[in-house]
Amino acid sequence: MNILRKKSKANLPFSETVIELFIRLCGISSIIFVFGIFFFVFREGAGFLFNGLNLTEFLTSVEWQPTSLNNKRYGAFALIVGTFSVTALAMCIAVPFGLGAAIFVSEFCSPKLRETFKIVIELLAAIPSVVWGFIGLTLMNQLIIQVFNAPIGLTMLNGGIMLALMSVPIIVSIAEDALKAVPDSYREAAEALGATRWQVIYRVLLPAAKNGLLAAVLLGAARSIGETMAVLMATGHSVNIPSGPLSWIRTLTATIAAELGEVARGDEHYQVLFIIGILLFTITFVVNLIADLVIKGIRQE
Amino acid sequence: MKKTVIVCFVSVLVCGCVVIGCSPPDGHNSNNVATKNSVHVTIKNKGSDTIVNLAQAWAEKYTSVSRTASVEVSGGGSGTGVAALINGTVDIANCSRQIKPKELEQATQNTGKVPQEFIVGYDALAVYVHPDTPIDKITIPQLAEIYGEGGKITKWSHLGIQNSACPSDEIIRISRQSNSGTYFYFREALLGENRDFRIGSLDLHGSKDVVEVIGRTPCAIGYSGMGYATSHVKMLAIATDEDASYYAPTLENVLAKSYPIARPLYMYSLGEPVGEIKAYLDWILSTEGQKIVQKLGFVPVENN
Amino acid sequence: MFTETPIDRRKQLTERVVRIFLLVVTSVMIIPLLLIIGYLLYKAIPVLSFEFLFSNPRDNMRAGGIWAPFLGTIYLVVVSLLVSAPIGVFAAVYLNEYARESWFTRVTNLAVVNLAGVPSIVHALFGVGAFVLFAGLGESILAASLTLAIMTLPVIIASTTEALKAVPMSFREACWNLGATRWQTIRRIVIPNSISGILTGVILQVSRAAGETAPIMFTGAVFYKTIAEGNLFAYNITEQCMALSLHLFTISTQVPDVTEGTPHGTAIVLVGSVLLVNAAAIVLRVYLRTRKKW
Numbered sequence: 071m072n073i074l075r076k077k078s079k080a081n082l083p084f085s086e087t088v089i090e091l092f093i094r095l096c097g098i099s100s101i102i103f104v105f106g107i108f109f110f111v112f113r114e115g116a117g118f119l120f121n122g123l124n125l126t127e128f129l130t131s132v133e134w135q136p137t138s139l140n141n142k143r144y145g146a147f148a149l150i151v152g153t154f155s156v157t158a159l160a161m162c163i164a165v166p167f168g169l170g171a172a173i174f175v176s177e178f179c180s181p182k183l184r185e186t187f188k189i190v191i192e193l194l195a196a197i198p199s200v201v202w203g204f205i206g207l208t209l210m211n212q213l214i215i216q217v218f219n220a221p222i223g224l225t226m227l228n229g230g231i232m233l234a235l236m237s238v239p240i241i242v243s244i245a246e247d248a249l250k251a252v253p254d255s256y257r258e259a260a261e262a263l264g265a266t267r268w269q270v271i272y273r274v275l276l277p278a279a280k281n282g283l284l285a286a287v288l289l290g291a292a293r294s295i296g297e298t299m300a301v302l303m304a305t306g307h308s309v310n311i312p313s314g315p316l317s318w319i320r321t322l323t324a325t326i327a328a329e330l331g332e333v334a335r336g337d338e339h340y341q342v343l344f345i346i347g348i349l350l351f352t353i354t355f356v357v358n359l360i361a362d363l364v365i366k367g368i369r370q371e
Numbered sequence: 372m373k374k375t376v377i378v379c380f381v382s383v384l385v386c387g388c389v390v391i392g393c394s395p396p397d398g399h400n401s402n403n404v405a406t407k408n409s410v411h412v413t414i415k416n417k418g419s420d421t422i423v424n425l426a427q428a429w430a431e432k433y434t435s436v437s438r439t440a441s442v443e444v445s446g447g448g449s450g451t452g453v454a455a456l457i458n459g460t461v462d463i464a465n466c467s468r469q470i471k472p473k474e475l476e477q478a479t480q481n482t483g484k485v486p487q488e489f490i491v492g493y494d495a496l497a498v499y500v501h502p503d504t505p506i507d508k509i510t511i512p513q514l515a516e517i518y519g520e521g522g523k524i525t526k527w528s529h530l531g532i533q534n535s536a537c538p539s540d541e542i543i544r545i546s547r548q549s550n551s552g553t554y555f556y557f558r559e560a561l562l563g564e565n566r567d568f569r570i571g572s573l574d575l576h577g578s579k580d581v582v583e584v585i586g587r588t589p590c591a592i593g594y595s596g597m598g599y600a601t602s603h604v605k606m607l608a609i610a611t612d613e614d615a616s617y618y619a620p621t622l623e624n625v626l627a628k629s630y631p632i633a634r635p636l637y638m639y640s641l642g643e644p645v646g647e648i649k650a651y652l653d654w655i656l657s658t659e660g661q662k663i664v665q666k667l668g669f670v671p672v673e674n675n
Numbered sequence: 676m677f678t679e680t681p682i683d684r685r686k687q688l689t690e691r692v693v694r695i696f697l698l699v700v701t702s703v704m705i706i707p708l709l710l711i712i713g714y715l716l717y718k719a720i721p722v723l724s725f726e727f728l729f730s731n732p733r734d735n736m737r738a739g740g741i742w743a744p745f746l747g748t749i750y751l752v753v754v755s756l757l758v759s760a761p762i763g764v765f766a767a768v769y770l771n772e773y774a775r776e777s778w779f780t781r782v783t784n785l786a787v788v789n790l791a792g793v794p795s796i797v798h799a800l801f802g803v804g805a806f807v808l809f810a811g812l813g814e815s816i817l818a819a820s821l822t823l824a825i826m827t828l829p830v831i832i833a834s835t836t837e838a839l840k841a842v843p844m845s846f847r848e849a850c851w852n853l854g855a856t857r858w859q860t861i862r863r864i865v866i867p868n869s870i871s872g873i874l875t876g877v878i879l880q881v882s883r884a885a886g887e888t889a890p891i892m893f894t895g896a897v898f899y900k901t902i903a904e905g906n907l908f909a910y911n912i913t914e915q916c917m918a919l920s921l922h923l924f925t926i927s928t929q930v931p932d933v934t935e936g937t938p939h940g941t942a943i944v945l946v947g948s949v950l951l952v953n954a955a956a957i958v959l960r961v962y963l964r965t966r967k968k969w
Binding site: 082086089090092093094096097098099100101103104106107110111113114166167170171173174175178187189190191192193194196197198199200201203204205207208209235238242266267268269271289292293295296297298299303323326327330331335343344347350351354355357358359362 | 686687689690693694696697698700701703704705707708711714761762763765766768769770773774782783785786787788789790792793794795796797798799800801803804805808809825828829832856857858882883885886887888889892893920921923924927928938942945946949950953954957
Binding site: 413420423424426427428430431434441442443444445446460575576577578579580582598599601667 | 732733734735736814901902915925928929932
């Protein structure tokens with residue numbers, strides 16, 4: 071839109087200059103906010119991060135005893151494992167369904183059916199996470215107890231299913247975009263060679279769109295890592311290295327949500343929760359960045 | 372058509388502005404529009420999750436008692452209440468443990484007012500199990516072995532019972548998030564100050580959650596206020612050690628101070644309470660206020 | 676040449692199997708949506724009534740309605756909307772109408788994507804650090820709404836950008852040739868022609884903000900507060916409020932002996948409002964598509 075630049079700035083009335091300034095300010099607001107988030111979260115946690123926290127212990131110990139009277143220990147290893155294992159489980163469920171649905175919607179559907187599915191997926195994405203948590207706590211809890219004969223239904227499996235349901239919409243929409251971005255000439259060329267639709271998908275579309283599909287999975291995973299209420303309510307919230315889908319776990323996000331309300335400001339424990347926040351911010355930032363680079367990579371090709 | 376849409380958009384914004392604009396920014400609750408009184412005070416009340424239901428019940432009832440004050444209640448735990456007291460952001464802090472001398476000093480320093488203590492009721496922590504678990508009583512040292520770091524009791528059979536409802540025999544420990552007053556008190560009652568809880572328990576978010584999960588789980592043991600008992604769980608009688616006698620968590624035993632894990636519930640005001648805050652605290656300690664304590668399964672003060 | 680060979684038959688069979696398999700996979704996603712709404716409605720029917728919506732929680736939050744949290748959510752949403760709608764729309768205008776393609780735009784776009792990816796609990800930490808403590812707003816509707824506003828900003832930016840892109844370049848060029856300035860073009864041509872798309876984004880922001888729990892837990896929502904029933908102006912934005920999402924969390928985990936159906940009722944009101952708002956956005960979008968004249 072270089073053409074816009076042709077107007078000379080000197081002739082602009084004052085009000086217009088003010089408005090432009092405001093618009094520019096809004097334009098860079100997201101940058102300001104991203105830095106602001108990092109700055110303020112870092113600011114609250116920095117004191118203890120650089121002065122007092124044993125980082126090795128933080129990253130490798132399972133001893134999470136933030137309120138011990140004599141021997142406070144801040145080992146977040148179990149929480150990190152918890153976060154990643156429940157995310158992995160959620161992805162195991164969500165990726166096949168998400169990619170399957172994306173392929174179906176983009177390649178097999180009539181336009182009308184496609185619209186319907188997309189609306190359903192959009193509505194699924196709109197259900198608040200606390201409602202998923204509530205479903206996990208009531209309905210899914212009972213279901214897991216009955217189906218698996220487990221003593222308690224608040225498990226990694228429960229949280230994983232909830233997270234899968236929450237990240238499927240993201241995976242579907244991004245994966246569908248990626249499949250759509252594959253030029254029709256690819257499909258036509260393959261079909262002209264006598265390939266069936268499935269062969270076209272399997273041999274041509276999936277390889278061609280693999281970056282976009284990868285980005286879809288990454289963004290779905292980022293969503294799961296950052297999710298709070300559903301895992302707080304559905305995973306049992308126990309500092310525990312999981313031994314299987316029916317063990318209970320605790321995630322980084324849930325730990326902040328459960329404990330932040332109860333710590334005095336400036337306390338070591340308070341600062342550690344902010345350090346967990348920094349960790350989460352970094353993880354999701356990196357995952358988003360990679361996903362973005364992967365997507366941009368396709369565009370340049 | 373476009374105009375209509377723009378008009379809709381603008382009117383939404385205007386309505387929003389009106390909503391905001393109509394709230395007087397001077398800190399008084401705008402309830403005074405509804406109630407005819409000129410001054411309406413909001414009392415900020417915050418703290419212990421154990422007390423939060425009680426505090427909420429008081430706040431709710433108090434609306435029909437006082438036309439000049441309403442009470443805002445939030446939970447979050449005793450730590451939150453004390454922290455808010457130190458920062459001077461609440462009028463009354465709820466606490467299920469006594470304020471520490473250090474916190475008292477901090478609050479006095481920060482706000483220039485000395486927090487005043489009020490005992491507003493008593494809470495007995497009950498140990499809950501599933502009704503199918505064949506156990507009726509337990510000792511404090513046994514509980515310490517179940518919950519404490521390095522504890523030796525991890526299976527029901529270690530307690531000498533055959534828990535047929537629980538095929539894995541594993542004791543599932545239900546606990547609370549590590550900063551709640553209930554957690555602190557139970558840990559202190561079981562293990563003193565030098566030992567911590569073993570990790571790996573299910574740290575649930577609310578007192579009610581604990582009872583509900585135990586009600587569905589034959590392998591589980593957990594603790595929560597006795598006011599939270601339901602028909603789906605069983606409360607155990609507790610003894611300080613094997614030779615002592617066992618006491619069930621009942622009103623009588625708590626009042627007679629023979630039940631070993633009971634504690635007072637505190638409210639702290641910033642400085643000597645005056646005006647509406649004093650009126651509220653006085654009402655809480657009155658017969659009417661204490662009736663609510665009993666109704667919620669806690670133990671009222673004045674019978675003491 | 677076109678007679679069916681066994682290979683063709685096998686191909687067709689695979690084709691059919693794949694198709695059915697994928698259809699099933701896709702349909703599976705409809706089931707949880709229906710199941711959840713059905714389950715919640717079934718459990719909530721005994722308590723649902725107008726009174727449920729317009730009366731305060733009662734009996735130690737065990738019974739009664741959801742007026743105070745419902746109104747609180749409306750406040751949070753409206754205030755956050757007032758902040759994020761102008762910023763979001765103008766940010767999109769900047770990105771689409773002003774900024775040149777450069778590394779800077781690239782970074783800005785990346786920032787939008789990342790802002791959307793920041794976990795809600797980190798937004799909560801930010802809200803506590805920036806608004807509650809640093810700005811001195813304390814725990815209040817204002818602090819909570821600002822946190823929600825920043826959290827939902829990317830939703831508005833993304834959909835507004837989409838809407839602005841849909842306005843053909845020729846519209847702008849025609850306007851410039853008449854001597855209009857950039858801002859005049861935007862105000863008279865670009866925004867009026869994309870207003871439905873912009874509104875869609877704003878509506879989606881509403882639904883997102885209404886459902887969030889984590890960001891408001893520590894910045895402004897309370898466990899319990901009494902307000903006058905039926906009074907729309909019962910809250911003050913410098914004070915705290917109840918919120919539907921947090922109310923659902925507390926009554927399902929902390930309050931004992933809640934009347935059967937009350938949490939489900941709260942959940943269905945929350946889900947219902949969010950889905951209704953979303954449906955409105957969808958209808959608006961479809962309508963927009965059919966109305967488009969270019």
